[in-house]
Amino acid sequence: MSLMSIMGQQSLHKETDALELKKIDGGDIEINHLNIYPMSEIDALADDIRRYGLQKPLEVYLDEVSGNYVLLGGERRYRAILELQNKGEWTGPIKCLVYPVPATTANERLSLIRSNAQRDMSKAEIMQVVAELEDLYNELKPGGRKVEWIAPYIGKSPRTVQSLLDKIHGKDSKEKEVAAEFGTESEKKGVKIDLAKEKKKLIKILARLKEAIEMGQVEELITYVNKSGAEKTTTALDALETAYDLLNLLQPNQEH
Numbered sequence: 001m002s003l004m005s006i007m008g009q010q011s012l013h014k015e016t017d018a019l020e021l022k023k024i025d026g027g028d029i030e031i032n033h034l035n036i037y038p039m040s041e042i043d044a045l046a047d048d049i050r051r052y053g054l055q056k057p058l059e060v061y062l063d064e065v066s067g068n069y070v071l072l073g074g075e076r077r078y079r080a081i082l083e084l085q086n087k088g089e090w091t092g093p094i095k096c097l098v099y100p101v102p103a104t105t106a107n108e109r110l111s112l113i114r115s116n117a118q119r120d121m122s123k124a125e126i127m128q129v130v131a132e133l134e135d136l137y138n139e140l141k142p143g144g145r146k147v148e149w150i151a152p153y154i155g156k157s158p159r160t161v162q163s164l165l166d167k168i169h170g171k172d173s174k175e176k177e178v179a180a181e182f183g184t185e186s187e188k189k190g191v192k193i194d195l196a197k198e199k200k201k202l203i204k205i206l207a208r209l210k211e212a213i214e215m216g217q218v219e220e221l222i223t224y225v226n227k228s229g230a231e232k233t234t235t236a237l238d239a240l241e242t243a244y245d246l247l248n249l250l251q252p253n254q255e256h
Helices: 003-010 042-052 075-086 105-115 123-140 146-154 158-168 173-189 195-214 218-223 236-250
Strands: 020-024 058-062 069-073 094-099
Touching: 042 075, 069 075, 069 094, 069 105, 105 123, 105 146, 123 146, 123 158, 123 195, 146 158, 158 195
Parallel strands: 058 094
Antiparallel strands: 020 094, 058 069
8 A cells, every 4th residue: 555545544634625726815825833844945946836837736724813824735835936926926826725624733733744745854854753743643542553653644664663763762772871871960960851852852943943044044043132031142053052062072073
């Protein structure tokens, strides 16, 4: 059975579920802030759309509170079209498949994951998606083995999913040593560290940082100053340099 066939069995929205195919003004479409995927290669996608048009409609639902349409799939295409609009190379509305409003936030998060099932992802991005799916599995309690439920969403075998989960939870041999070392130090100080939780947080931070750099927000990262409640002002770059110094201490023989 193919990946997309398996996906179809557990997906939360398919093209046949759409209420209608509708042309919507770009200003009436909102980015979905539940989307965890980085927005990469927008310029190349914009060039492709400029040459060949929008080959696949965006996927949206109507938010009755704001009156706008919220993206369920196609944020990269949407950003590419906005880029073309800014250059005067795209005019008029955008073709969209309009779906029913997701029943729950969990359904909405799963719809976003399914919409990105065919895109190429780095290992870090795949691990981020696996961490998200594990959270959803624990929340939805769909039954069955966790690895078998997650596998179709990322196109990997259950064994590969288990390996990724082990890495996320720090269960490989090297991370066990680190966990033991930090666990001992934290016990001395009376502080408990949830390494699995902190690792998930780090993966999300790195993905957001990668997206910010790709979107040209380097100046903001360097110049934005946090003044709220801090003893001294700091920028995002200060925090990154601290992390860089820590990496040099942990891996002194490696070049960064």
